[in-house]
Amino acid sequence: MMPVTWPEVGSIHPFSPEEQTGGYRLMLKTLEKWLAEITQFAAVSLQPNAGSQGEYAGLLAIRRYHQERNDPERDVCLIPLSAHGTNPASAVMAGFRVVPIECDEEGNIDVEALQAKCEEHRQHLGALMVTYPSTHGVFEETILTVCEIIHSHGGQVYMDGANMNAQVGLCSPGGIGADVCHLNLHKTFCIPHGGGGPGVGPIGVASHLVEYLPGHAVLGDEEGTVSASPWGSASINVISWMYIRMMGAAGLVAATKVALLNANYIAHRLKNYFPVLYTGAKGRVAHECIIDLRPLQKESGITVEDVAKRLIDYGFHAPTMSWPVAGTLMIEPTESESKEELDRFCEAMVSIHGEIQKVINGDWDSENNALRRAPHTAEMVSSDEWNRPYSRELAAFPVSRLRDHKFWPAVGRIDNVHGDRNLVCTCEGMEAYLED
Numbered sequence: 001m002m003p004v005t006w007p008e009v010g011s012i013h014p015f016s017p018e019e020q021t022g023g024y025r026l027m028l029k030t031l032e033k034w035l036a037e038i039t040q041f042a043a044v045s046l047q048p049n050a051g052s053q054g055e056y057a058g059l060l061a062i063r064r065y066h067q068e069r070n071d072p073e074r075d076v077c078l079i080p081l082s083a084h085g086t087n088p089a090s091a092v093m094a095g096f097r098v099v100p101i102e103c104d105e106e107g108n109i110d111v112e113a114l115q116a117k118c119e120e121h122r123q124h125l126g127a128l129m130v131t132y133p134s135t136h137g138v139f140e141e142t143i144l145t146v147c148e149i150i151h152s153h154g155g156q157v158y159m160d161g162a163n164m165n166a167q168v169g170l171c172s173p174g175g176i177g178a179d180v181c182h183l184n185l186h187k188t189f190c191i192p193h194g195g196g197g198p199g200v201g202p203i204g205v206a207s208h209l210v211e212y213l214p215g216h217a218v219l220g221d222e223e224g225t226v227s228a229s230p231w232g233s234a235s236i237n238v239i240s241w242m243y244i245r246m247m248g249a250a251g252l253v254a255a256t257k258v259a260l261l262n263a264n265y266i267a268h269r270l271k272n273y274f275p276v277l278y279t280g281a282k283g284r285v286a287h288e289c290i291i292d293l294r295p296l297q298k299e300s301g302i303t304v305e306d307v308a309k310r311l312i313d314y315g316f317h318a319p320t321m322s323w324p325v326a327g328t329l330m331i332e333p334t335e336s337e338s339k340e341e342l343d344r345f346c347e348a349m350v351s352i353h354g355e356i357q358k359v360i361n362g363d364w365d366s367e368n369n370a371l372r373r374a375p376h377t378a379e380m381v382s383s384d385e386w387n388r389p390y391s392r393e394l395a396a397f398p399v400s401r402l403r404d405h406k407f408w409p410a411v412g413r414i415d416n417v418h419g420d421r422n423l424v425c426t427c428e429g430m431e432a433y434l435e436d
């Protein structure tokens with residue numbers, strides 16, 4: 001992170017002339033080269049500012065490819081139902097018609113349905129957008145077949161590489177047969193994620209698409225520009241540069257393996273408490289696992305949101321809730337969490353499972369309990385008034401570890417949708433502009 005603050009990196013104007021920015025451009029070029037090597041693509045563009053913008057840039061490249069081959073009618077984009085919401089949004093923005101593909105019961109792309117849609121749209125098939133490993137947290141075993149089917153019907157394969165941290169050094173989008181892929185450097189390559197950015201969503205392309213990568217007037221090419229500056233969020237690329245340089249090839253492979261191991265460790269430790277929704281044929285997940293809270297909700301009335309709020313009392317920000325499947329938690333520990341942290345999380349989840357059992361058994365009131373009323377602030381717990389049917393200790397210190405390190409939430413339960421349903425206009429009316 002430190003070089004981001006160096007003026008040689010952070011104070012360069014994106015349009016500075018070439019002769020003044022030799023080192024800066026070399027850094028960006030080297031990063032492009034490394035990312036091309038990791039993805040096994042012919043070239044990479046750092047221009048897109050986010051994964052979603054990478055999707056847009058990559059799909060535009062595919063559109064232009066079809067158009068220049070006198071195939072402008074190829075405007076159908078197949079997208080599995082498990083896809084991230086940005087996929088259909090980008091496809092529409094890039095001028096495609098979205099056709100959804102069903103998933104089977106194991107959460108994988110239904111290959112027969114895919115084949116049928118390809119036949120149906122044979123003349124118009126432009127692209128497939130496929131996420132690998134899938135958002136269901138599984139390496140879909142049919143991925144090579146899926147790519148072949150698309151190519152044999154004249155389409156191009158767009159791989160959503162937001163889950164690239166499960167591939168780096170073990171397999172690659174280019175090797176699998178994709179034609180374009182975006183990466184989220186703010187996920188896989190260490191740029192801090194969250195808080196709204198900035199991000200970097202570079203795209204890699206196979207050789208036949210290199211000429212359709214985004215251009216920019218500063219680079220002497222105005223076609224296909226997708227962001228205001230030639231290298232998008234240029235300065236923060238130094239974070240990924242440093243990460244790749246310091247990790248080295250062996251380190252990057254180790255990180256991928258640890259990310260896979262960590263997700264499987266959690267899935268294995270929790271599976272007897274919360275069923276893991278999707279696994280591969282060998283019972284393993286990829287770099288994330290979806291645990292299903294719906295059966296427990298049916299029995300206890302405790303929702304996934306109650307569990308998410310209770311996790312705050314245990315010192316955790318909840319994992320992704322109700323996506324890609326409503327009523328579930330998607331846990332993606334990544335390579336960054338230590339075994340101790342994974343254990344702390346699993347213990348919290350097991351303890352919460354025990355609390356849900358108390359509601360099921362009738363030991364706890366179905367509404368007035370520590371789950372429904374979580375999270376508990378310091379103000380609540382230390383107040384002179386406490387008239388709940390459970391103790392203050394249980395509210396704030398459900399496991400002993402919390403005595404050593406306690407995170408106190410600033411607010412208790414809020415009405416999540418109140419703001420959405422009660423809009424308040426903060427701009428002044430026209431009267432404010434009237435002169436006295």
Ligand SMILES: Cc1ncc(COP(=O)(O)O)c(C=O)c1O
Nearest residue numbers: 050051052084086131160162199
């Ligand atoms: C599978 C998948 N695709 C695309 C995106 C979009 O990336 P971004 O948020 O950088 O636009 C995400 C983001 O979380 C994702 O998980």
